[in-house]
Amino acid sequence: MLSLDLIIDSSAGAAGAPLPGSAAGSGAASGLAPPGRVVPRPPPLPRVRELSPGARRGYQALSWLAPCAVLGLWEALARAGFIQANVLPAPSGVFRTARDLIASGELQTHLRASLCRAVLGFACGASTGFLLGVLVGFSRLADALLDRNLQMIRAVPFLAIIPLVIVWFGVGDTSKVILIGLGSLFPMYLNTVLGIRQVDPKLLEMGRMFGLDRGQLIRYTILPGALPSILNGMRLGLTISWLALVGAESFGATAGIGFMATNAREFLQTDVMVLVIVLYAFIGLGADQLARRLERRLVAWHPSFAKPETR
Numbered sequence: 001m002l003s004l005d006l007i008i009d010s011s012a013g014a015a016g017a018p019l020p021g022s023a024a025g026s027g028a029a030s031g032l033a034p035p036g037r038v039v040p041r042p043p044p045l046p047r048v049r050e051l052s053p054g055a056r057r058g059y060q061a062l063s064w065l066a067p068c069a070v071l072g073l074w075e076a077l078a079r080a081g082f083i084q085a086n087v088l089p090a091p092s093g094v095f096r097t098a099r100d101l102i103a104s105g106e107l108q109t110h111l112r113a114s115l116c117r118a119v120l121g122f123a124c125g126a127s128t129g130f131l132l133g134v135l136v137g138f139s140r141l142a143d144a145l146l147d148r149n150l151q152m153i154r155a156v157p158f159l160a161i162i163p164l165v166i167v168w169f170g171v172g173d174t175s176k177v178i179l180i181g182l183g184s185l186f187p188m189y190l191n192t193v194l195g196i197r198q199v200d201p202k203l204l205e206m207g208r209m210f211g212l213d214r215g216q217l218i219r220y221t222i223l224p225g226a227l228p229s230i231l232n233g234m235r236l237g238l239t240i241s242w243l244a245l246v247g248a249e250s251f252g253a254t255a256g257i258g259f260m261a262t263n264a265r266e267f268l269q270t271d272v273m274v275l276v277i278v279l280y281a282f283i284g285l286g287a288d289q290l291a292r293r294l295e296r297r298l299v300a301w302h303p304s305f306a307k308p309e310t311r
Contacts, residue, residue, distance in 0.1 A: 071091050074088075074091055075090050078090035085270075088274070089270055089271045093271050094271050094274050094275050094278065097271040097275055098275050110255055110259065110260050111279070113253075113255040113256045113259075114245060114249065114257040114258065117173060117245060117248070117249075117256065118180060118242060118245050120177050121178070121179070121180025121181045121184065121241055121245075121248075122180060122181070122184045122237060122238060122241040125180065125182060125183065125185040125237065125241065126185070126188045126233075126234060126237050128181070128185055129185040129188030129189035129192065129233070130230065132146060132150065132189050132192075133188065133189045133190070133191070133192025133230075133233075134192060134196070137192060137193045137196030137197055137226075154186045158182075158183065158244065161182065162179065162248075162251070165178055165179055170252075171251060171253075172252070175252075176248035176249065176253070179244050179247065179248040180241050180248055183237075183240040183241050183244030184240055184241040184244070185237075187234075187236035187237040188233040188236075188237045189233075190233065191233025191236070192229070194229050195225070195226030195227070195228065195229025195230050195233075196222060196223075196226045198226070199221065199222050199225040203221050203225060204217060204221060207220065227298060228299050231291070231294065231295045231298065231299065234291055235288060235291045235292075235295075238284075238287045238291060239284060239288070242280060242283065242284050242287070245257070245258060246261070246280070249262075250262055257276055257279055257280065258276075260272060
């Protein structure tokens with residue numbers, strides 16, 4: 001049975017406190033000046049300057065021109081001989097390698113295998129972390145039973161878990177999905193608990209004044225108030241799931257981006273190594289952009305997400 005005690009305790013204390021300006025408060029606390037003394041009016045808050053559409057487009061173009069300039073400088077230094085090809089190949093060489101791998105169909109095979117593992121592992125880990133976060137955030141009993149154990153598991157280094165997972169589940173895709181799920185579980189769990197417990201007690205008090213029952217408070221007040229933190233946990237979980245994928249595909253894999261990197265390391269193929277890094281960067285950027293769009297759609301009511309961004 002879920003309990004709102006963890007959240008409502010603070011709101012009950014706030015409801016019983018004397019209001020500013022009431023007779024129960026002192027002169028200093030209530031904002032009333034002593035007789036014969038004039039209190040100066042505080043200066044107005046500075047207004048946030050809104051960006052024009054042209055300025056927004058300019059910043060957006062600048063955010064893409066900056067990495068393009070880095071690539072251009074990298075290409076120029078490589079062609080001038082300041083950077084050796086066996087140390088760091090030029091972007092044009094990496095592009096030719098990617099074109100050859102696409103023509104042979106090898107790159108698509110590895111990408112498909114990695115994406116399937118990452119999506120499945122993230123879905124399992126994030127959903128489990130969300131459910132555990134809801135239980136611990138609402139229930140004192142679940143907090144006492146689960147939180148300390150989860151914090152102990154979270155403190156264990158990721159690489160230390162890999163040998164045990166291999167012994168339990170073998171070197172197939174199951175162990176890789178479990179490792180990716182563990183990587184994305186804890187960001188979602190921590191941010192869900194934090195979001196639930198940081199809901200403004202005044203919103204809960206207002207909900208009770210409107211006659212909302214326990215279930216309606218959870219549905220219409222607590223979960224929407226915790227949604228920004230939950231979505232932030234989802235973004236962090238997406239990032240860590242790709243980091244976990246690197247470690248998961250470093251053993252017993254016959255396909256995947258991590259397998260490409262391990263194989264390239266054995267044969268000193270620096271162009272393939274750089275290509276793998278570029279693939280991780282672009283896939284991570286794409287996943288983060290999707291999470292941002294979902295964030296802006298679901299929390300459009302929040303003032304921090306209502307304004308258009310420059311990205």
